[in-house]
Amino acid sequence: MxxxxxxxxxxxxxxxxxxxxxxxxxxxxxxxxxxxxxxxxxxxxxxxxxxxxxxxxxxxxxxxxxxxxxxxxxxxxxxxxxxxxxxxxxxxxxxxxxxxxxxxxxxxxxxxxxRLLNETLYENAKLLSGTTNEAREIQKAMISLQTELKCCGLDMGAEDWGNNFQEAKESCKCTDSSNHQCRTYQGVNVTSQTCLSLVKDLxxxxxxxxxxxxxxxxxxxxxxxxxxxxxxxxxxxx
CATH class of the missing domain: 1.10.8 (Helicase, Ruva Protein; domain 3)
Structure with a gap:
């Protein structure tokens, strides 16, 4: 055998x-x-x-x-x-x-x-200016994401934050003034790069x-x- x-x-x-x-x-x-x-x-x-x-x-x-x-x-x-x-x-x-x-x-x-990812991201862009508990959770995640990816907002940029911009302005700041992606919003030098494309790439x-x-x-x-x-x-x- x-x-x-x-x-x-x-x-x-x-x-x-x-x-x-x-x-x-x-x-x-x-x-x-x-x-x-x-x-x-x-x-x-x-x-x-x-x-x-x-x-x-x-x-x-x-x-x-x-x-x-x-x-x-x-x-x-x-x-x-x-x-x-x-x-x-x-x-x-x-x-x-x-x-x-x-x-x-x-x-x-x-x-x-x-398509669903795009719809979700655009829907969440509206929550950046909100005041509900759900909106606050999204905003905390976005602030962390903006700091890491060097971007601001999802759709229109800093304007997405509305009245909540003061809370997110530190993560939106553009430190390199010679960068062509920098612009001024409410007296703050912010990046014009939105997070939408970066999130999709990630x-x-x-x-x-x-x-x-x-x-x-x-x-x-x-x-x-x-x-x-x-x-x-x-x-x-x-």
């Missing part, structure tokens, strides 16, 4: 350890995109009726399950357990299908997501990072399916 290849066995263990690390990374990155300190309120607030983070939410679930599967694969390889290896294979196949579904959703609804870059990581992980998953099935067959033929 054929034995189990020691090289394949420990290669499977090393692969699953790497797989577990990848699962941890994709989970951490997806959560960061979903609850970003600087952009969460701005991107997800508003009554759009649709969640623009559908693909990211799927990847959060994928990352969590991948961590469990990585541990299961390591144990199955070391203990030569056909049951664990079969569970690993089935679970990994389901994960791969989920990632394909997330990719299809991202491609199909890309234009719709962009959103798109984060999504691209997540998608790129997901594709890289898919290659590792396919290798895992092959290794686990070969090892499963070898154990069965002992």
């Amino acid at each position: 054929a034995g189990v290849s020691g090289c394949l066995k420990y290669s499977m263990f090393f692969f699953n350890f790497l797989f577990w690390i990848c699962g941890t990374l994709i989970l951490a990155l997806s959560i960061w995109v979903r609850v970003s300190k600087d952009g969460k309120e701005i991107i997800t607030s508003g009554d759009t009726g649709t969640n623009p983070f559908v693909a990211v939410n799927i990847l959060i679930a994928v990352g969590a399950i991948i961590m469990v599967l990585g541990f299961l694969g390591c144990c199955g390889a070391v203990k030569e357990s056909r049951c664990m290896l079969l569970l690993f294979f089935v679970g990994l196949l389901l994960i791969l299908l989920l990632q394909v579904a997330a990719g299809i959703l991202g491609a199909v609804f890309k234009s719709q997501s962009t 959103f798109e870059k984060n999504i691209i990072i997540v998608i790129g990581l997901a594709f890289g992980l898919a290659v590792i998953e396919i290798l895992g399916l092959v290794f686990s099935m070969v090892l499963y067959c070898q154990i069965g033929s002992k």
Whole structure:
């Protein structure tokens, strides 16, 4: 009877350890995109009726399950357990299908997501001059965002703040007077660069990072399916 290849066995263990690390990374990155300190309120607030983070939410679930599967694969390889290896294979196949579904959703609804993001940002621009609790939350997030990105307002610039400009003027200031993007508003030298395009660029870059990581992980998953099935067959033929 054929034995189990020691090289394949420990290669499977090393692969699953790497797989577990990848699962941890994709989970951490997806959560960061979903609850970003600087952009969460701005991107997800508003009554759009649709969640623009559908693909990211799927990847959060994928990352969590991948961590469990990585541990299961390591144990199955070391203990030569056909049951664990079969569970690993089935679970990994389901994960791969989920990632394909997330990719299809991202491609199909890309234009719709962009439209919803634009609508949400323009809607939130109106809240910068508001006084409600919801408006105050948006304003706090915007002040932090303006400080980091060196921009001011979302739609028209400093004018978006209305009577609340005094609270945001420090984050709107343009320190380089020779910069052509500087202008004067209510006696304050502010930047004419609005945050609208910068927020959209930030959103798109984060999504691209997540998608790129997901594709890289898919290659590792396919290798895992092959290794686990070969090892499963070898154990069965002992």
